[in-house]
Amino acid sequence: YRWRSRFKEHMPIIKKKLIGPVGFSNLPNQVHRKSIKKGFQFTVMVVGESGLGKSTLVNTLFNTSLYPAKDSKVELTNEIPSTVEIQAIAADIEENGVKLKLTVVDTPGFGDFINNEESWAPILENIEARFDAFLDQENRVNRKRIVDTRVHACLYFIAPTGHALKPLDIEFMKRLAGRVNLIPVVAKSDTLTEEELKLFKSRILDDISANKINIYQPPTYENDDPETIQENKEIVSRIPFAVVGADRDIDMGNGRKIRGRKYPWGIIEVDNEEHCDFVKLRQMLIRTHMEELKEFTNEVLYESYRTAKLAETGGDIAVHSNPMKKLEADKAAHDAKLAKMESEMKAVFDQKVAEKEAKLKQAEEELYARHREMKEQLELKQRRMSPKPVQTPKKGFFSK
Ligand code: GDP
DSSP states (O other): OHHHHHHHHHSOOOOOOOSSOOSGGGHHHHHHHHHHHHOEEEEEEEESOTTSSHHHHHHHHHTSOOSOOOOHHHHHHSOOOSSOOOEEEEEEEEETTEEEEEEEEEOTTTTOSSOOTTTHHHHHHHHHHHHHHHHHHHHSSOOTTOOOOOOOEEEEEEOOOSSOOOHHHHHHHHHHTTTSOEEEEETTGGGSOHHHHHHHHHHHHHHHHHTTOOOOOOOOOTTOOHHHHHHHHHHHHTOSEEOOOOSSEEEOSTTOEEEEEEETTEEEETTOTTTOSHHHHHIIIIIISHHHHHHHIIIIIIHHHHHHHHHHHHHHHHHHHOHHHHHHHHHHHHHHHHHHHHHHHHHHHHHHHHHHHHHHHHHHHHHHHHHHHHHHHHHHHHHHHSOOOOOOOOTTSSOO
């Protein structure tokens, strides 16, 4: 900072108008070409109890059959995993020549057990392991081919109970908020009426703010145009997104097909903004904020993890980079090991001595008891064997 401010002092920035064209206005196009060539990469995680429509929504979001359709009967007979598993599915998708390497991280088993207390732990572990993998690559000598497998967004599926958040929802969000971009969604929102949904959403937001949970908020910048600002506002107003997923199209006749769910009283259209928030969620996740989500993951979430991790192992790193310190640390470790061994040996010795003493004492008592018993028997025998004393006649009896 000091260097920068000093540098700034000598280099005042003067705004100048160009006299003629230079060509750097083409810079965005250069970036555009390069990124098209490189392709894009995005990792999204889905969390929520089984049956909340996670796979269906992922298929609907990316318009692919990433997950095979589940037959509910098969699903019921499937063995329930005993712990939360982490499964990743990767797919290369392409739209208008733009390639996207998409990875979906699923967490089957979450919230499905009788005791779900620690359900969040394996998920947090997985997110941090992905940060570690990135950190390892950054620390390598050759950093040319860094593969980013970090989770850029986490869709958290809230069961459409109509009440409020469950303790597990709160616990999960609290634990994960600092490590991942949390995007809460109300699963299967077609099962709630408009009124119920409105109330449910406001209760969820109340719970989120009461518990000081930082969910992902799409940012607005100063130089954004009014249209973008308005778009952003609309996205924010829909959080938590009430979603509806549908794998199959409904034939509306006259060749028109729509994605939705058919009920006796009508059809809920997935892509209709008046029916649900699916479009807004897709817009934020894919069309307008994917890069933002990645940037926030890298610059804020990963950075805070990296700083904490380095502070934790900072001592070790300082030691490794200084041979004298390393020697001292080795000696200290060796001494500590010796002292530990010595104290352990002493404890074992003391214990053995105490055991021996106890045994000796017991043997002594037994010996003493036997001795006493023998003595008593001997005395008894002696008493039996000794001649009976001669009875002297009472005086005056015969003398008469
Ligand atoms: P997952 O276990 O969370 O991946 O859930 P699935 O995507 O396999 O969906 C479980 C069941 O719920 C399936 O029968 C789906 O057809 C159904 N389903 C999925 N999304 C919705 C939805 O938005 N609304 C309703 N009513 N049902 C849904």
